[in-house]
Amino acid sequence: MRFDLIDLRLFLNVVEAASITHGAERANLALASASARIRGMEEALGVRLLERGRRGVRPTPAGQALVHHARVVLQQVEHMRGELGKYARGLKGFIRVLANTVAVTEFLPEALARYLAANPNINIDLEERLSYEIVQAVAASHVDIGIVADTVDLGGLETFPFRVDRLVLVTPRDGPFAGRDEIAFAESFEHEFVGLSAGSALQNHLGEHAMRAGQTLRFRVRVRGFEAVCRMVEHGVGLGIVPETAAERCCRTMGIRMVRLSDPWALRNLTICVRQFGALPVYTRSLIEHLTERSERVP
The missing domain is CATH 1.10.10.10 (Winged helix-like DNA-binding domain superfamily/Winged helix DNA-binding domain)
Structure with missing residues (x-):
């Protein structure tokens, strides 16, 4: 054999x-x-x-x-x-990481780039998944590290704070809710949306909250990436919901405004989860330590 x-x-x-x-x-x-x-x-x-x-x-x-x-x-x-x-x-060492949409697009690129530049003998496989799928994969030892919203049940996994993620609504400068500082998600249901591509962890998250309110989001178009969402919103195609970090970046160059969502689930902690920190290889533990250097957490 x-x-x-x-x-x-x-x-x-x-x-x-x-x-x-x-x-x-x-x-x-x-x-x-x-x-x-x-x-x-x-x-x-x-x-x-x-x-x-x-x-x-x-x-x-x-x-x-x-x-x-x-x-x-x-x-x-x-x-x-x-x-x-x-x-x-x-x-070479190899680290498998699963993370939700916001972590993959907004927070990990810069953090992983710094780590990989300082550790040329390490390779990282990064994949986007839904938070509950990530927890299952970590618990089953399919992957080394998961990064999820803390709204999911983390069971007996070891966790470490990573970043704070706030979701906001983006609208054209003269569009619906443009004069508001904050709205409830339910107030936006009568309008059409620009969404992320099917399979996006964030889009599924928003769809679930709409379903809990007995509604279905109406999409005029689905695109890949938060910048594309904001560009469509700028041209009046529909409303969008993106992370605050992405909205702030796009507001500097596009004719859009962002409005905070008042729903409690719109403000989330992104959390690193592992099955057993002490059992991980040295370089995997060092990546976690690197990612948590600038950790944030909602009180």
């Missing part, structure tokens, strides 16, 4: 994605190569590791056992890299 680290990482990616195709993409392997590796693992063990169906794949009982052992092995490898990193400059 001969498995290498590429095999183990590939298998975990396939199981997490519930797809050999998507798992191969995450592992940066061609589909044919990934399929051959999976078949080779099954032949070496003499058991099926995956059940294949129309909607993707899922691990068999033997596959579940392999998932457990693969995570243990790869975690030990990451520990080794952390411990030996100061002796072996060419040995």
Whole structure:
């Protein structure tokens, strides 16, 4: 039985994605190569590791056992890299981070850029997900670090304060609510919106709050990114809801105004969560320490 680290990482990616195709993409392997590796693992063990169906794949009982052992092995490898990193400059560490929309777009680019510039032997895989999905992934050890809004149940995870996120409404300078300092989210339902692309964690968050109020947001267009939302709003396409940091930046160059939302959920703490801080590799702990240097928290 001969498995290498590429095999183990590939298998975990396939199981997490519930797809050999998507798992191969995450592992940066061609589909044919990934399929051959999976078949080779099954032949070496003499058991099926995956059940294949129309909607993707899922691990068999033997596959579940392999998932457990693969995570243990790869975690030990990451520990080794952390411990030996100061002796072996060419040995790269790898950190998987899941974060919500606001963290990915507004707060992490600069913070991660500084960390990566100071740590050339570290690679980071950053992916946007919904907060509850992030918590599940961290709890299951699928990823090293999660960054979520503290409105989600964090269970028994260890947490660290990261940033404060305030959501605001943006409107044209002479548009609805332009003369107001603050409104309730429900007041905006009669108007049309510029939204983020389907699948955006923030857009799903807003949709959930509209549903709780018995409403559905009406979108004239969906775009990628907060600047694109604000540009559409400037031209009178509709209203938008974006983080205050993005609104302040866009207000300097665009003909828009921002209005704070009075709803309690519009002011959130962004929180770093991990399964067990002390069990993380040295370089992963150092990233968390770096990210929390300028931490903020709503009292």
